Amino acid sequence: MRQLKHYRRLLILLAMLSAVIFASAQDNHAQQLKIVEGITHSFVPKKTSPKVASLKGGKQMGVQSMFGGVYRDSLTRYFDKIEEYNRQTGNSIRFRYYRAIFGKDTLCYEERKEVVIDSVMGKRMLEVESQKAPYQRFEVEISGLKESEIIALIDSMRQMKTADILMNNGQTCIFYALNLLLDFHGINPAPIITRNTTFTDEDQLNAFFDHILTQKGNYPCKYSVLKKADLPDNCVLVFQNAYKKFIHAVFYRKDTGKYYTKNGWWPPIILNNIHPVTEAYGRYDTKEELSEYGLDLQADTILVYCIKEDEK
Numbered sequence: 001m002r003q004l005k006h007y008r009r010l011l012i013l014l015a016m017l018s019a020v021i022f023a024s025a026q027d028n029h030a031q032q033l034k035i036v037e038g039i040t041h042s043f044v045p046k047k048t049s050p051k052v053a054s055l056k057g058g059k060q061m062g063v064q065s066m067f068g069g070v071y072r073d074s075l076t077r078y079f080d081k082i083e084e085y086n087r088q089t090g091n092s093i094r095f096r097y098y099r100a101i102f103g104k105d106t107l108c109y110e111e112r113k114e115v116v117i118d119s120v121m122g123k124r125m126l127e128v129e130s131q132k133a134p135y136q137r138f139e140v141e142i143s144g145l146k147e148s149e150i151i152a153l154i155d156s157m158r159q160m161k162t163a164d165i166l167m168n169n170g171q172t173c174i175f176y177a178l179n180l181l182l183d184f185h186g187i188n189p190a191p192i193i194t195r196n197t198t199f200t201d202e203d204q205l206n207a208f209f210d211h212i213l214t215q216k217g218n219y220p221c222k223y224s225v226l227k228k229a230d231l232p233d234n235c236v237l238v239f240q241n242a243y244k245k246f247i248h249a250v251f252y253r254k255d256t257g258k259y260y261t262k263n264g265w266w267p268p269i270i271l272n273n274i275h276p277v278t279e280a281y282g283r284y285d286t287k288e289e290l291s292e293y294g295l296d297l298q299a300d301t302i303l304v305y306c307i308k309e310d311e312k
Contacts, residue, residue, distance in 0.1 A: 035157065038127055038139040042167035042267050060270040063134070063166040063176075063195065064260055066184035066251075074188045078102060078212050082192070087200070093118050097200070100192055105207040112170050112196040115154055117142070126150065128157035134166035135195065168267045169195040174205065176262040177236045177249040181213075184234050185307050205246045209238065213305040221282035221299040223275045235306045237274075239281045239299035247299055248281045250274065 042061060076082065079100045087097040087110075095110040116127040127139040138157050142150055171179065175198050182189040191197070199205060209215075216232050219225050221239060231237070233254035239247050251260040252274075261277055262268040271277065278285040283298035290298070 033140055033153075035138050035140040035160070037162060038137040039170055039265070040136045040166055040168050061167060061267045063169055063268055064180065064270065066180045068184075068186060070186060071188040072186040075182060075190075075192055075212065076188075079107075079192075090200075098192075102208075102211055105204065105211065107192070107204050107208045108200045109192060109197050110200050111191070111194070114196075117150075126153065126157075128154055129196075130160050131158045132161045134161075134164065136161065136163060136166060166195070168265070170198060171195060171262065172198045172264070173262045174238075174246060174249040175199065176268060177251040177260065180251040180260055181234060181236050181305075181307065187307075202245055206244065209246075209303075209305055212308075214308045215303055216306050217304045219302045219304070220284065221278055221302050222284045223278045223282075226274055226278065226302065231304060232306050235304050238303040238305060239277075240301045240303055241283075241299050242296040247297070248277070250277060 079102045082098055082100045084096060084098050086092070087108075090097050090110065094116050095112055097108070097110050100107045100109070114129045116125075118125055118127070123141050124143045125139055126142045127137055129135055129137050138160055140153070140157070142153065145153070169176075171193075175193050179189055179193050182193065199208075213236070216235065219229055231252055231254060235252050235254075237250045237252055237259075239249065241247050248261075248263075252258070253260075257272060259271040259274050259277065260268065261271060263280070275285070278299075279287060281299045283290075283295040283300050286295075286298055288294075
């Protein structure tokens with residue numbers, strides 16, 4: 001009987017020891033997880049170029065908002081139908097794809113998913129958008145984690161916050177400029193234009209702009225001309241090249257004299273002067289040595305777009 005008691009005590013001690021070892025292993029594993037901010041971080045490229053120069057010339061970085069607190073209208077009413085579709089050449093792991101139909105024209109756009117599990121350079125990675133403002137995105141390697149551990153990690157990352165300002169998002173310059181313009185006028189741009197969406201077909205932009213906005217004028221893409229131009233308040237300046245392609249856009253506030261611009265994956269910035277932008281995207285002010293074809297890809301015209309008069 002005494003031996004049986006000793007045996008039971010031994011089993012209990014072994015069980016307790018196993019639990020301690022398991023808990024320690026779990027803690028060590030958790031400590032090894034390196035969660036970092038993803039595409040919303042303040043990435044600034046080191047390579048020297050006119051575009052980088054314009055970025056570094058910004059007085060303020062980070063995603064800005066012109067939302068006044070109340071929407072009085074919605075961008076969705078400009079469209080006959082918005083539907084999700086399967087894009088054959090898309091990345092369905094990271095994005096959902098939509099088309100917004102208006103008359104005989106269509107605007108196709110993609111929306112980055114709130115939770116993404118994908119393989120990156122042989123590593124299984126998790127990306128999660130926080131549910132706490134300013135809605136940063138965080139990522140971490142999850143190779144070797146169990147499904148239950150991943151679910152718990154997602155819940156935890158949804159509650160993360162390391163900054164009060166969103167430094168970046170997945171928008172292109174064109175959707176960013178439109179977002180500011182529509183917000184300023186109390187027109188809800190969602191779900192077409194949000195921090196997680198951008199267009200997927202540049203050939204559709206001309207018809208889209210003409211459908212929702214009014215073109216107020218156009219100028220040669222030259223700083224010497226633009227600095228003298230009497231631009232309207234709260235407008236979007238679209239940089240168009242020789243092939244009629246929209247290659248860049250800037251939101252302009254006349255009352256403050258500020259230009260709001262974003263370049264690809266780089267953080268949005270505010271400029272007091274549009275000269276760095278015409279140097280970066282214009283064919284006339286560029287300091288780069290380009291072929292004639294290269295110059296044709298640069299903007300030769302600035303189109304000025306405003307909200308339609310009956311929408312103000």
